[in-house]
Amino acid sequence: MKKDTLIMSFESSCDETSVAVIKNGKEILSNIIATQIKSHQRFGGVVPEVASRHHVEEITRCIELAMDEAKVTYDDLDAVAVTYGPGLVGSLLIGIMAAKTVAFAHNLPLIKVNHLAGHIYSANFVSDLQYPFMALLVSGGHTELVLVTAPGEFHTLGDTRDDAVGEAYDKIGRVLGINYPAGKKVDQMAAVGNDVFDFPRAMVQEDNLDFSFSGLKSAFINRVHHADQVHEDLNKDDLAASFQGAVLDILSNKTFRALEQHPVKQLVVAGGVAANQGLRKRLKDDIEKRNLDMELIFPPLRLCGDNAAMIGAIAQIQFEKGDFADLDLNSDPSLDF
């Protein structure tokens, strides 16, 4: 019988400190997530120096909780994995230094993980992945279409030219008086409002697979400012519905364009915006409408945001390939595929 592999993984690229213990890349034995949202809400967005300070406060507590909950000792572990980019440099460094220290202290191999790859492999906890599969990665920092041709083999087909989709949600949320992170609230408002403002759907006529959200964001902000100047009262739910309607049209358009070029059996949607209920429903409906024989995989809500479990999932593949890092590992804040 093949021996089980246990990997302790670290994630600290932005404002969550997370440590997990993952069995065979498939089973979550523990996934401790300490979120700093309440702290950064004071400032209306993530402040890097504040985030770095919180990571130092939380790091060993998270390790301890992850070990306890998984009921494992260091002798049970086979490797230590850590996100080394992309992300905030000061935040990344805390996870990296802690992971290197644990690996060094217990003589365990170290695995460096791309945060984006981690998000995509959060789907590994939901279904058995069949290659090639398509991934739509949507979060506060990223909007990408990625074709995954083999375990750990990523090909970016499309990327955002300006704002990430989650970033656009936060920016229009501010105009609506919603504190960061605004996505969930805008999604809820959109569910009761109507798409009446007809905001632009950028680049949907273009044949490439890239995204753009800054035009949409500006159109939204201009419309609200104009209404303020002429003392016109706009329905906020309708504004949210109109914004989200445009976002979903753009995401759907580009995703199915990519799927026409690269037919696959699975579509994975990952990242913080994958928690959006409007997006979940829209893609499900679109697949049914098109009669596609394709599995739509959304990670559970807890695995949509940043977490270390997803890092352990992709780390398992790297472990099997013998893709290990050295103790001189540094962060790579602008890492891409």
Next chain:
Amino acid sequence: MKILAFDTSNKPLSVALVENGKTLAHIESTELKTHSVTLLPDIQQALHEGGMSVEDIDMIAVADGPGSYTGVRIAVTVAKTLAFTLNKPLVGVSSLELLAADGDEGMMCVPLMDARNNNAFAGVYLNKQDEIVNIVEDHHTTMAKLLDLLKTYDEDKLEFINATQKLTDLIREKFPNVKIMSSEDSLPDATKLAKLAEHKEPVKDIDSFVPTYLRLTQAEHDWYEKGNKDDGNISYVEEV
């Protein structure tokens, strides 16, 4: 007593392995290298030179600030994780006290960390034989205030340590003949860090051990300036 000590709170890096006062290994770097890259390999090298494994260590000593925020965090994160994961005692020593240990015996030492815009992190320490006595606590200050505070001291007995050229110019205006150790010559020495740590109480709660920044972040400072107050019941970080 085998002590692993390290400091990355400013540009230089220093790692030492000391056993009962005897230096088994000492690695220093003054080059502008990335501490996040070199610290673990340097610790590994020090242990190798000392012919021991990391489990053999009896205590971990770290310079815990003030200094470069990122620099201090690198050393503190490694120190607290190492102490936690191996269940070893951890001792934090002021990065300024460590600089004061480089001063001359009998002098009233004023270690500095340039905090830009004519500000500094500073403390006052009396460098006695085998003992560094804190006289004025480490604090963040304008240079004008610091120099005013020091005017009652005898210029012959004062020694400024780790002064950048900018700070040196400001000091010379008030104390033309005072002894100044430039930042190029002020190298924190982890062997001295190990020695200082031996006389201090280990950290009681490793989880709560964080750098001594001595300054709020700009964002927090501005937030309080606007009249905001902490709700005593709120925890800014929550496990979800």
